[in-house]
Amino acid sequence: PPSVVEINNFYTLTVYNKGAEVIRMLHTLVGEIAFRQGMDLYFARHDGQAVTCDDFVAAMETATGLDLTRFKHWYSQAGTPELDVQADWDETAEQLILRVTQTCPPTREAAVKKPFTMPLAVGLLGQDGASMPLDGADENGTQVLLFEEQAQEFVLAPVPSRPVVSFLRNFSAPVRVCLEQSDEELGLRMARDPDPFNRWDAGQQLLMRSLLARINSVQQDDPITLSGPLHQGLHDLLRDREGDAAFLAVALVLPAENWISQQLAMVDPVAVFTARQQFRAAIGRTFKEELLERYAELRVDAPYHYDPVDAGQRSLRNLCLAYLLAPNPGGRVEADLLPLGLTQYREAGNMTDTMAALTTVVNGDLEAGTRLLADFHDHWHHDPLVTDKWLALQAGCTLPGTLDRVRTLTTHPSFSYRNPNKVRSLINTFCTTNHGQFHAADGSGYLFLGDQVCLLDNQNPQIAARMLAPLTQWRHYDVNRQQLMCAQLERIAAQRTLSDGVREVVSRSLA
Numbered sequence: 210p211p212s213v214v215e216i217n218n219f220y221t222l223t224v225y226n227k228g229a230e231v232i233r234m235l236h237t238l239v240g241e242i243a244f245r246q247g248m249d250l251y252f253a254r255h256d257g258q259a260v261t262c263d264d265f266v267a268a269m270e271t272a273t274g275l276d277l278t279r280f281k282h283w284y285s286q287a288g289t290p291e292l293d294v295q296a297d298w299d300e301t302a303e304q305l306i307l308r309v310t311q312t313c314p315p316t317r318e319a320a321v322k323k324p325f326t327m328p329l330a331v332g333l334l335g336q337d338g339a340s341m342p343l344d345g346a347d348e349n350g351t352q353v354l355l356f357e358e359q360a361q362e363f364v365l366a367p368v369p370s371r372p373v374v375s376f377l378r379n380f381s382a383p384v385r386v387c388l389e390q391s392d393e394e395l396g397l398r399m400a401r402d403p404d405p406f407n408r409w410d411a412g413q414q415l416l417m418r419s420l421l422a423r424i425n426s427v428q429q430d431d432p433i434t435l436s437g438p439l440h441q442g443l444h445d446l447l448r449d450r451e452g453d454a455a456f457l458a459v460a461l462v463l464p465a466e467n468w469i470s471q472q473l474a475m476v477d478p479v480a481v482f483t484a485r486q487q488f489r490a491a492i493g494r495t496f497k498e499e500l501l502e503r504y505a506e507l508r509v510d511a512p513y514h515y516d517p518v519d520a521g522q523r524s525l526r527n528l529c530l531a532y533l534l535a536p537n538p539g540g541r542v543e544a545d546l547l548p549l550g551l552t553q554y555r556e557a558g559n560m561t562d563t564m565a566a567l568t569t570v571v572n573g574d575l576e577a578g579t580r581l582l583a584d585f586h587d588h589w590h591h592d593p594l595v596t597d598k599w600l601a602l603q604a605g606c607t608l609p610g611t612l613d614r615v616r617t618l619t620t621h622p623s624f625s626y627r628n629p630n631k632v633r634s635l636i637n638t639f640c641t642t643n644h645g646q647f648h649a650a651d652g653s654g655y656l657f658l659g660d661q662v663c664l665l666d667n668q669n670p671q672i673a674a675r676m677l678a679p680l681t682q683w684r685h686y687d688v689n690r691q692q693l694m695c696a697q698l699e700r701i702a703a704q705r706t707l708s709d710g711v712r713e714v715v716s717r718s719l720a
Contacts, residue, residue, distance in 0.1 A: 215710035230383040247272035294388040304366040326357040327382035333372035338401030378404040396438030423484040433491035455521030482645030489535040504529040527565035534569040542573035597634040604639035652693035659697035670708030681718040
């Protein structure tokens, strides 16, 4: 931003994530060799100095001979660009014409944005799922296009048959993409796309369509039926014995509640939570046999040692357990499946498997979960980092009554307001991840956060300012929740003594 009141408010996760993505785009644009030359020059010029983003880009320009002036719009303009992509196949000319248009929503700093320069990595699949060779493409059929205008056309050839477009491979630019594709096309990409990111993304789009339809349905009690392409795609992932287990574990995860909410003009967070929980349970029931089979196959009886392959298998196995123990619409885990979680907790030889089992039981059965939490604390209360996990797990519990549990835990000996990690683990986890209960219609979650911010501002203003983030999103919710959230922001703003950091966040949000 052009100016800030409290510099600590600028250092959010966005700064680091976006900064990394911008550098990765440069790597994609200039290639491995030229990028390394630019990095070598950057260190030769500036080792031991305090430098700027301009210094970094200047080193890249010198090493590559490119003019990156327009690329620097990524550093000076806020917001996420949105790409509208139209794909037209010319059967006679055997080529595909991609028409790409970019827009960026207005922000406080600027209403009109200059075009962003970005690399677009694109590939094509045939109707049989095989990659189509393209002029100028790499061995995987991926061609990198330089997109730097408000609107551009790109011609891909040769394309002798109607293709399925695999757009933005490897997430080559941090943008939103609007490209109309049928469920069948997404299912094909989900099963056969050689690019792991796009294979994952196709599955996420299919899942998102079903979730949004469920959220918008007025008959929430109807049983969920997985559509043909989605059912086939999930089945293919679960039956895949050749793919990387770590990738499969990620590909099978449902879209997060935050991401689902960002697709909605007006968010009902309880409906989003409910729909996602219903889908988890439906997948667990539909693929019960496949999940049980994979869970059994991935068991490792040897003593624990870290290995990337084993870590991926643990991820996939624990994901299977999470689906199997997903509570049904009545809020209970199937009685014959709960012992899976209890047994894994007792027999686990590493913290990953212990926490996975504990999490599934705590979120599936209140009585059994309470017993395991007590046992876990008895074993690990001496380790502050593990205790942080214990606090966060309870704050994120999706069963009713979690807010009361969180309030009680603020007086527990293992919690301290003077320890930022404890505050993040308990209070911030509840307010930022437990959407179904933080956004309760009576505003109790908002009141709780308002109380915590007022309390913490006198002890740790930086933490207090960071924790305000959920309330600053008030415009995305219904009128009742907007009023309740704004009431807390106004209450905080009215405090006689308020840090600059908290005052800046509150005033900018209410402006």
